[in-house]
Amino acid sequence: MGRIADASAVQDGKARQRAVFTNGSASTTMPTVGTTDDAAETAFAPTDTNRLLAQSGPDMQQELFGVPARWWRVARSFLCTMYLLMGAGIIYLFSSYGTQLRDRFGYSQLQVSMVASSANLGLYLSGPGVGWLIDRYGPRPVAIVGSLMMFFGFLAVSTAVNTEGIMFPAWLLCGLYFFVGSGSSGCTLPSIALNVRAFPAHVRGFAVGVPLSLYGLSAFIFVQIKSAYFDADSLADTAPTGGDLGGFLTTITAFLGVGVFLALVAMWDVPLEENGVESIAFSADEQNSDEEEAVVAAPTAAPHKIQGLGEYLTFRSSQLLIATFFLAAGTGLMIIGNVGAVVLALAPPGHGSDDPVVQKLQGTQVALLSMFNALGRVIAGVGSDFTAARFGVSRAWWLLSSVVIMAIAQAEVPLAVAAGDAWALPLGIATAMTGYAYGTLWSLCPSLVAEWVSPVRFGFIWGTMTCVPALSQQVTNTLFGALYDMHRPPVLPGEPPAECKGAACFAAAYWGTAVMCVVGAACAFALAVRPPPAPRGYRSVAAEDTAVTAVRSDENAPLLASGSA
Structure with missing residues (x-):
């Protein structure tokens, strides 16, 4: 039976x-x-x-004001991750002071692009190692080390800027920003992993997207601080050489020091309790068997969870996600790292990086990137949760729409600038669109990976995924810097390098990233139309019934054949 x-x-x-x-x-x-x-x-x-x-x-069942103690710890850790992610997002502030740093140390634009790339390389290439440490030791100790690395990295840079007579070689500054970028990864990945473990799947977009919105909003907040207290126009005659960059970097260093303290006292790993076991019915041939069959219970609703990096890399949906992430993230990082140089190229002749008007325009572009970056993370995180739960819409459709928006933004800038002299508004619109699309990547991609991967392997696999933007931004930033320097006037002996002026300085780089986004949109579409991963090793009740019916048909076939004969 x-x-x-x-x-x-x-x-x-x-x-x-x-x-x-x-x-x-x-x-x-x-x-x-x-x-x-x-x-x-x-x-x-x-x-x-x-x-x-x-x-x-059971564990942690005590209550405080009617709320289980577990959720008090989750709330405290959630708030701590929000602060840490705000500190980690300072790495995206570089465009607002990159040209000032260039003039302070006498770098070329290509060297400044390499400094920006070094920060991103540290952020993304450290991902696999950081992820492995999270899976091995938990998020908290990794976050403490990461916050310390950011603190000491910015302490070194601010000390160099504030000390007269120190001229950092470009390779040394690249090394420091690589160190800072690795620290940013050490704050970001533990925060994401902690919230993925602590919250159930149906609110995971919220748990990832909302804290990451502060990661994106960080640059906007600090740009406002810089504009109000440290730019040339706010300091009037006290800083006639272009603002107090050293004081601004010192303020960032102090903010990061508070993050170290919070990671020590307020961050706790509280994984979620989930059963995931559901009833399952097994069919048997009740007419021909009097013996009881062995019964084995297994989960039927949840798909197979990927347990290793090798399995993840051979999964077709993962390959499509990697390709989309590569093409779209590289585009966003090129704009984040070089939009300040774009503003400088479009400014009238005679306006350099120390001009208050140029600094204000650069700050505006960074603020737009930051605000819409944060908005994209929240909208994509919460919105994809809602559409998946209410309508069964895959997060991959959100990803497709984001890459299409980014492609439009890249084509809009050279077209709009070529059409007239009023470049500030179209550049601002394109920057906002790019910031939004880039922000959605960092809510949607980890949420998609979390759907496919076991929670205890998420840290390492998502950490490995963060290497993808490191490779793509190296391509796009190098392309931008080389094209920008190519259109600069030749350097005369004994004179500083002249500024590159006009849309020709960056138009080809924008068209190149527009093509990348079109290819990325095709990959995202292929991911969106793929069916969701099915359970491995298990057969549904319908499949069991079909199999039993087929067996019975085979057994009755000789009887039917003899009857017809």
Whole structure:
């Protein structure tokens, strides 16, 4: 006789064992999903990779004001990640002071682009190592180290700018910004991983997108501070040489020092308790068998979760996501790193990087990038949660719309500038569109990866994914810097380099990134129309019924043949 297997039968005995994540300072439990008593023994065996320890019983069930203690810790950690991500987003502030840094140390535009690229390389290439450390030791210790790296990196840069007579070689400044970028990764990835672990899947877009919005909004906030207190027009006669860049960098350093303290005292890893076991029915041939068949319970609703990087890289949807991420993120990073140089190229002759009008326009572009970057992260995170839950719409459709918006923005700038002299408004619109589209990437891509990947492997796999923008921005930033310097007037002996003026300085780079976005949109469309990943190793009830029907048909075929004969 066939038997209906219910999830409650599986949750008896040893299958109720629980697994606990530890990070050295806080722990919580998560129930295992087993199929038999023996399977329950080994489903979450302790390993050095994920530090899972088997134990039984509930944890953190105490309440404060009617709210479980777990959620107080989650709320405190959530707020802490918001502050850390605001500090980590300072790396995107570079365009607002990059030309001042160039003039302070006598760099070319290509060298400044390489400094910006070094920060992004540190941010993204450190991802796999940071992700592995998160999976091994938990988010909190990694966030502490990352915040310390950002603090000491900016301390060194601000000291060099504030000290008269120090002239940093470009390679040394590249090294410092690589160090700062790695620290930014050490704050960003632990914050994302902690919130992915702590919140359920149906609000994961919110849990990732809202804190990351402050990562994007960080540049806007600090641009306002710079404009109000440190730019040339705000300082009047006290800083006639272009503003107090050293004081501004010192302020950033102090803000990052507070982040170190918060990571030490307020960040806790509190993974979510989820069962994920549902009832399943098994069909059997009740007419021809009198023996009871073995019953095995298994989850039917959840798809297979990727357990390793090799499996992730061979997954077709992952390959399409990687291609889309490469093409779109490189475009966004080129604008983020060089929009200040675009403003300088379009400014009238005689207006240099120390001109208050130029600095204000540069600050406006960075503020637009930052505001719409933050807006994109929130809208894409919360909106994709809603459309997925209400209408079953994949987040990949949101990704497609973002890449299309970015492609339009890249084509709009050279076309609008060529059409007339009023360049500030079309450049601002394109910058806002690029910021929005770029921000959505950082809500949608980690949320898509979290749908496919096991939570205890998310840190390393998403960390590896962050290498993708590092490679693409190296291509786009190098292209921009080389084309910009190519159109500069030749340097005369004994004179500083002349500024590149006109749309020719950057138009070809914008057209190149527009083509990249068109290809990226095609990849995003292919991802959106792919069916969602199906469970591996399990057969649905409908499939079981179909298989049983086919077997019965085969068994009755000889009888039908003899009857017809």
